[in-house]
Amino acid sequence: MFSTVKKISTMVIFLSVQACVGIQTVGPGPFDVQKTMQVTVGKEWTKYPFEPKTGLQGLTIDGVSLNSLTFGVNIKDGKALIYSSDPKTLVPRFRSDMTDSEAVEYIKDSLIYSGMKNVSLANLRPETFGIATGVRFDIAADTERGLNMSGTGKTVIHNGVLQLILYIAPTEYYYDLHIEEVNEILKSATLL
Amino acid sequence: MRTRFSYLFSALALFGLAACETTDVDPIKASERPEETSDEAGLWLQMDGAERLLKASAIVERDPALNDYVRGVTCQVIGEDYCNDVRVYVVKQPYFNANMAPNGQMQIWTGLLLRAENEAQLAFVIGHEFAHYKQRHSLQQWREIKNAANASLVFSAGIIAAGVPDAAVLGDITLAARLYGFGRGKEREADQLGFQFATDAGYDGHEAAAIWKYLVSEVENSDLERNRRQIARSSIFSTHPVTSERIETLTAFAEDGEAGTVRQREYIATTSPFLAKWLEADLVRRDFGENIFLINHLIKRGEGLGLLFYRRGEAHRIRRGEGDAIRALADYRKASSFEDVPATVWRQIGDAERTKGDGAAAMAAYQTYLEKAPEAPDRQLVKSYLNKLDE
Incomplete structure (x- = not known):
């Protein structure tokens, strides 16, 4: 029923275990994501270990359930943002011939698949992402338990692979708390 | 022992x-x-x-x-x-x-x-x-x-x-x-x-x-x-x-037993306002075979055809199998002939025509989309496509 809660709980446990070995802080200053993307962060963020199976790298300031800045790097054709041990599992998968609006749709569907409810996109607009033109977008959603969430992000398909940055936080208080910092981070994104 | x-x-x-x-x-x-x-x-x-x-x-x-x-x-x-x-x-x-x-x-x-x-x-x-x-x-x-x-x-x-x-x-x-x-x-x-x-x-x-x-x-x-x-x-x-x-x-x-009531009309009248979002949610499962079978089954009712052909087009577009791009465009075109078609069909026709290389058809579809959906969340993006096509 509450699969998102389970996933978050599993993630929290995973991150707690990782705390002994892999959690570091980054910033203020430039931050390289897997030697593929670089952003400039204005505050100190906590960095969670890179997840090679999904290509996702997470940062947070107050904890992943309160603000989560996720980087997806070099997502190749056929890859899913949701990890499954069974490669035959039917999940939204990236296709290298997607249009930029389809790339945003792929991110949205991945959020829905992972348990977010009432996901809606707003304000899709072109925005430079390093040397390429990507798409900037805003998101509204609810967790399964009913917490209103807001988000913003940008994505680009360049040389057949997808890069993305997605910020999500509870709408009440936490989204606004760091949105100016996040907007600056998004503006600063370059591809290496 | x-x-x-x-x-x-x-x-x-x-x-x-x-x-x-x-x-x-x-x-x-x-x-x-x-x-x-x-x-x-x-x-x-x-x-x-x-x-x-x-x-x-x-x-x-x-x-x-x-x-x-x-x-x-x-x-x-x-x-x-x-x-x-x-x-x-x-x-x-x-x-x-x-x-x-x-x-x-x-x-x-x-x-x-x-x-x-x-x-x-x-x-x-x-x-x-x-x-x-x-x-x-x-x-x-x-x-x-x-x-x-x-x-x-x-x-x-x-x-x-x-x-x-x-x-x-x-x-x-x-x-x-x-x-x-x-x-x-x-x-x-x-x-x-x-x-x-x-x-x-x-x-x-x-x-x-x-x-x-x-x-x-x-x-x-x-x-x-x-x-x-x-x-x-x-x-x-x-x-x-x-x-x-x-x-x-x-x-x-x-x-x-004896024959009884079915009440199909009441059922369809109550559930049809939800078909669009329920079918969209079903496609997130990415079981294209089941999704397309379901839509074809619903098409047999003969109602809500604009929405249903549009949704079938969406399934074909996202599946990306051999011939699916052509099927998707055909479904979108068919859907667009019905009054109940969602405005997004025109955006999809625009994307499909742009991918095919037919700039004029893409521009016409995008313009129709912006006319029919003036508050569309991707309005700025579509305008940027039009600008590029116009260059």
């Missing part, structure tokens, strides 16, 4: 204790609540907590008209005496499912509402779920689990004592098979009683088997081999009767 005798003695003692728990319970009466000190009260307490979470969650569909309708059908099927004992929640999940908790919480998933063809089919599902409640199946199941778990422990301990530790796993397999075996028995009873409740309420008995027949056909078209296999054969772990057996049984019940 003495150790083995000790295990055997303990095993027999445990088995004796396990055998004390009776699973023979009377059907619950209207307005009845379990005694506070009973194991049943404990089950209800657990489910009351889960229901509070469900009520506050974002997975419940709160549309008043839809909820009133489903509640009305429920009361029609279960009767006024029990109407206040059962609380129905329409749950936003794209799968074909419904379930019943021991405390009277019933869930009807939107994937089921999407696939039911008429009110009678929904009524049979409600009748089936209510039978679980009335017969206190959860309480029986709970006691059977406790008894079977104790027996399995005895089985495992005995094997370990005999020096074959790996074989202890067999105890768990036996336990699982036994528990789910009880489940199948209760499902059969729920089918029988559910059929009776729905037909007593005036619904046509032939619709009970019809919804299962449809489901078999849809799953046979699944992209996932595992799903296709599940429908084709039973397993000892299956909680429900083999689908073919269920269809045969329900068909036989209908042959002995």
Whole structure:
């Protein structure tokens, strides 16, 4: 029923275990994501270990359930943002011939698949992402338990692979708390 | 040797204790609540907590008209005496499912509402779920689990004592098979009683088997081999009767009964405002075979064709199989000839034409989209496409 809660709980446990070995802080200053993307962060963020199976790298300031800045790097054709041990599992998968609006749709569907409810996109607009033109977008959603969430992000398909940055936080208080910092981070994104 | 005798003695003692728990319970009466000190009260307490979470969650569909309708059908099927004992929640999940908790919480998933063809089919599902409640199946199941778990422990301990530790796993397999075996028995009873409740309420008995027949056909078209296999054969772990057996049984019940009402018009009128979002949610499952089969099935109704051809186009576009781009564009074009087509069809036609290299057709479609959807969330993006095409 509450699969998102389970996933978050599993993630929290995973991150707690990782705390002994892999959690570091980054910033203020430039931050390289897997030697593929670089952003400039204005505050100190906590960095969670890179997840090679999904290509996702997470940062947070107050904890992943309160603000989560996720980087997806070099997502190749056929890859899913949701990890499954069974490669035959039917999940939204990236296709290298997607249009930029389809790339945003792929991110949205991945959020829905992972348990977010009432996901809606707003304000899709072109925005430079390093040397390429990507798409900037805003998101509204609810967790399964009913917490209103807001988000913003940008994505680009360049040389057949997808890069993305997605910020999500509870709408009440936490989204606004760091949105100016996040907007600056998004503006600063370059591809290496 | 003495150790083995000790295990055997303990095993027999445990088995004796396990055998004390009776699973023979009377059907619950209207307005009845379990005694506070009973194991049943404990089950209800657990489910009351889960229901509070469900009520506050974002997975419940709160549309008043839809909820009133489903509640009305429920009361029609279960009767006024029990109407206040059962609380129905329409749950936003794209799968074909419904379930019943021991405390009277019933869930009807939107994937089921999407696939039911008429009110009678929904009524049979409600009748089936209510039978679980009335017969206190959860309480029986709970006691059977406790008894079977104790027996399995005895089985495992005995094997370990005999020096074959790996074989202890067999105890768990036996336990699982036994528990789910009880489940199948209760499902059969729920089918029988559910059929009776729905037909007593005036619904046509032939619709009970019809919804299962449809489901078999849809799953046979699944992209996932595992799903296709599940429908084709039973397993000892299956909680429900083999689908073919269920269809045969329900068909036989209908042959002995009188014809009743189906109420398709009322059902379609109530559910059609939700078709767009339910079909969109179904496609997120990415089972294109099932999704396209379902849409083709709905197309046969001859209503809502603009939406349905658009959704089929979406499935083809996202699937990206051989020839799917052409199929998608053909579906979008067909959809655009109906009044009920969503404005986004024009954006998709624009994208498809732009990918094909037909700039003029793409521009025309994008312009139509912006005219029809002036507040579209991707307005700026589409304008940027138009600017590029105009260069």
